[in-house]
Amino acid sequence: MPRTPSAVVSAVLVTLMVVLAIIGPPIWGAAAEKIDAGAILQGASAAHPLGTDNLGRDLLARVLVAGRYSLVLALAATLIGAAIGVVLGALPSVLPRRGARLVTGTVNALVAFPGLLLAMFTAVVSGMGARGAVLGIGVAIAPGFARLTQTLAASVARADYVLAARMLGLPRHLVLSRHVLPNIAEPLLLNLTQALGGALLGLAGMSFLGLGVQPPDFDWGRLLFDGFGRIYVTPEVAIGPVVAIALAGIGFNLLGDTLARRAARTAVPAGRAEPEPPPAADAAGVADPEAVLEVRELTVAFPGGVTPVRGLSLTVRPGEIVGIVGESGSGKSLTAAAIGGLVPYPGVVTHAALRLSGRDLAGLSQKELGTGLAMVFQDPMASLNPALRVGGQLAEVATVHQGATRAEGLRRAVDRLGHVHLPEPEKQARRHPHELSGGMRQRAVIAMGLMGDPQLIIADEPTTALDVTVQRQILRLLREVVEESGAAALFISHDIAVVGELCDRVVVMYAGRVVEELPVSSLAGGAAHPYTRALVDSLPDMETDRSLPLASIPGTQPAPALVGEGCAFAGRCALATPRCAAELPPVVEYGKAHLVACWEVT
Numbered sequence: 347m348p349r350t351p352s353a354v355v356s357a358v359l360v361t362l363m364v365v366l367a368i369i370g371p372p373i374w375g376a377a378a379e380k381i382d383a384g385a386i387l388q389g390a391s392a393a394h395p396l397g398t399d400n401l402g403r404d405l406l407a408r409v410l411v412a413g414r415y416s417l418v419l420a421l422a423a424t425l426i427g428a429a430i431g432v433v434l435g436a437l438p439s440v441l442p443r444r445g446a447r448l449v450t451g452t453v454n455a456l457v458a459f460p461g462l463l464l465a466m467f468t469a470v471v472s473g474m475g476a477r478g479a480v481l482g483i484g485v486a487i488a489p490g491f492a493r494l495t496q497t498l499a500a501s502v503a504r505a506d507y508v509l510a511a512r513m514l515g516l517p518r519h520l521v522l523s524r525h526v527l528p529n530i531a532e533p534l535l536l537n538l539t540q541a542l543g544g545a546l547l548g549l550a551g552m553s554f555l556g557l558g559v560q561p562p563d564f565d566w567g568r569l570l571f572d573g574f575g576r577i578y579v580t581p582e583v584a585i586g587p588v589v590a591i592a593l594a595g596i597g598f599n600l601l602g603d604t605l606a607r608r609a610a611r612t613a614v615p616a617g618r619a620e621p622e623p624p625p626a627a628d629a630a631g632v633a634d635p636e637a638v639l640e641v642r643e644l645t646v647a648f649p650g651g652v653t654p655v656r657g658l659s660l661t662v663r664p665g666e667i668v669g670i671v672g673e674s675g676s677g678k679s680l681t682a683a684a685i686g687g688l689v690p691y692p693g694v695v696t697h698a699a700l701r702l703s704g705r706d707l708a709g710l711s712q713k714e715l716g717t718g719l720a721m722v723f724q725d726p727m728a729s730l731n732p733a734l735r736v737g738g739q740l741a742e743v744a745t746v747h748q749g750a751t752r753a754e755g756l757r758r759a760v761d762r763l764g765h766v767h768l769p770e771p772e773k774q775a776r777r778h779p780h781e782l783s784g785g786m787r788q789r790a791v792i793a794m795g796l797m798g799d800p801q802l803i804i805a806d807e808p809t810t811a812l813d814v815t816v817q818r819q820i821l822r823l824l825r826e827v828v829e830e831s832g833a834a835a836l837f838i839s840h841d842i843a844v845v846g847e848l849c850d851r852v853v854v855m856y857a858g859r860v861v862e863e864l865p866v867s868s869l870a871g872g873a874a875h876p877y878t879r880a881l882v883d884s885l886p887d888m889e890t891d892r893s894l895p896l897a898s899i900p901g902t903q904p905a906p907a908l909v910g911e912g913c914a915f916a917g918r919c920a921l922a923t924p925r926c927a928a929e930l931p932p933v934v935e936y937g938k939a940h941l942v943a944c945w946e947v948t
């Protein structure tokens with residue numbers, strides 16, 4: 347059901363156009379063709395509300411009848427454009443390098459060429475009339491489709507399942523048709539709707555220029571062309587086709603926008619088996635009144651059976667800093683992204699519960715999310731707009747979400763920048779992000795999170811890009827901010843030593859699952875899972891012989907698409923038995939505030 351005003355408007359307009367195309371010719375067809383020598387070139391009257399043409403035919407009836415032809419021509423042009431575009435866009439994936447470069451270069455040149463000129467040129471070359479105009483508009487639309495197909499195909503090409511198919515030696519055209527095209531079909535279809543609106547306007551333009559539909563046929567553009575010569579004497583004769591063209595163009599463009607927005611929100615991959623449905627509502631249970639963040643059975647899946655986060659549960663309580671630790675690729679960042687609603691398309695997030703202070707995260711407004719949840723990422727430049735001054739960006743949180751004036755917002759921004767110990771905060775607020783050092787930028791991002799009233803701060807590897815001294819300062823700042831603001835924090839890191847220093851509790855992830863959760867105080871000596879123990883053992887201490895290479899865990903973590911039935915760590919585990927590889931160990935209690943998933947220690 348459409349919900350936003352633009353969705354309602356687009357649904358009404360498009361339905362109207364389709365109904366008109368179906369019922370227009372049978373109902374008003376005869377009136378549109380009826381020649382009346384006594385009513386030639388008349389203006390508006392009761393009998394002819396939009397006037398008549400040079401043969402005395404009723405213009406209102408002609409506008410209503412022309413809808414079908416206009417829509418059919420636009421649909422044909424769009425399909426031609428999409429077909430040429432998808433072929434051109436997909437070719438670089440199957441051609442040898444040189445051919446691919448040639449096609450890409452041609453597409454780039456065509457994208458830069460004005461569409462209407464391309465359409466006019468093609469129409470003139472292929473013969474004036476409806477066929478030439480349709481071909482012309484089709485050719486003008488094609489480069490846009492080609493560029494979109496290329497970009498989408500390139501983004502899917504790096505997915506694990508495409509790499510796996512390539513490594514299996516599948517021919518390129520099969521990789522393209524089986525693995526790439528089905529996964530980019532949905533955005534292409536959405537683009538088709540928007541292109542239909544553009545084609546309608548383009549065809550009307552061609553007919554208006556005299557290059558399109560020729561008499562005795564007529565579409566809205568042709569009616570506008572005929573009426574335009576009389577626009578100063580009887581302007582109403584041009585109004586009908588103008589209104590029809592505008593409404594149809596707006597309707598299809600808005601429909602494309604609405605569908606694209608909806609698809610981005612639901613992000614269900616096209617043409618692929620969908621991941622398991624979310625567990626039944628009652629599995630969510632009752633909200634934990636103690637929890638700032640409650641995550642139950644969180645799963646993040648991508649097309650092709652890639653499930654990098656599998657049934658993850660965790661709880662963060664007020665004032666607590668919980669660390670998520672794991673090797674690269676264990677699913678830490680996707681967990682953070684899923685909590686923040688930032689999993690990129692075409693990822694699908696399912697969960698039994700995802701609550702912030704007892705409230706379903708999906709039900710929170712942008713304002714509640716913007717002020718209640720602060721996200722700090724590894725690269726502060728990714729969170730700061732390089733074109734804006736730091737103070738202005740921070741102030742935006744207050745002006746957009748809290749209804750503050752710009753002056754109030756700026757005052758609060760300077761105050762928050764001082765709070766995170768940026769020297770001379772007024773001066774820093776006037777600077778652009780590139781004028782600050784990496785550590786200062788990260789402080790500014792933390793200050794941005796503090797502009798609201800965050801209940802939870804999610805910090806995803808916030809110190810990885812910084813040098814060791816600055817790392818320590820930022821970690822100290824995070825602890826201070828949590829203590830002062832009363833917020834809780836979820837701290838993500840691959841470094842168990844850093845987690846051990848900063849956090850109260852640690853959640854250890856391996857290949858998308860929680861394998862152990864324990865208080866940080868139990869890490870040294872109290873860890874139960876062989877993986878956690880190996881992580882702790884790989885840390886150097888005072889007695890480590892620094893002349894020897896650091897201990898590391900032999901083997902590698904399996905890629906998300908290659909995780910088997912049982913424990914994903916079994917292949918690297920010294921304690922593994924045949925049961926470990928065959929059966930998934932459940933996460934069970936192992937002493938006070940301690941959970942573990944391992945057959946051999948429970």
Ligand SMILES: Nc1ncnc2c1ncn2[C@@H]1O[C@H](COP(=O)(O)OP(=O)(O)OP(=O)(O)O)[C@@H](O)[C@H]1O
Pocket residue numbers: 505506648652654672673674675676677678679680681690691692693840905906
């Ligand atoms: N857009 C995507 N499409 C398909 N797979 C993805 C996508 N994003 C991430 N993945 C897969 O999910 C897995 C987990 O990624 P994630 O970034 O959460 O790991 P991580 O533990 O944070 O690692 P790192 O420390 O390297 O960031 C990776 O193996 C990656 O291949």
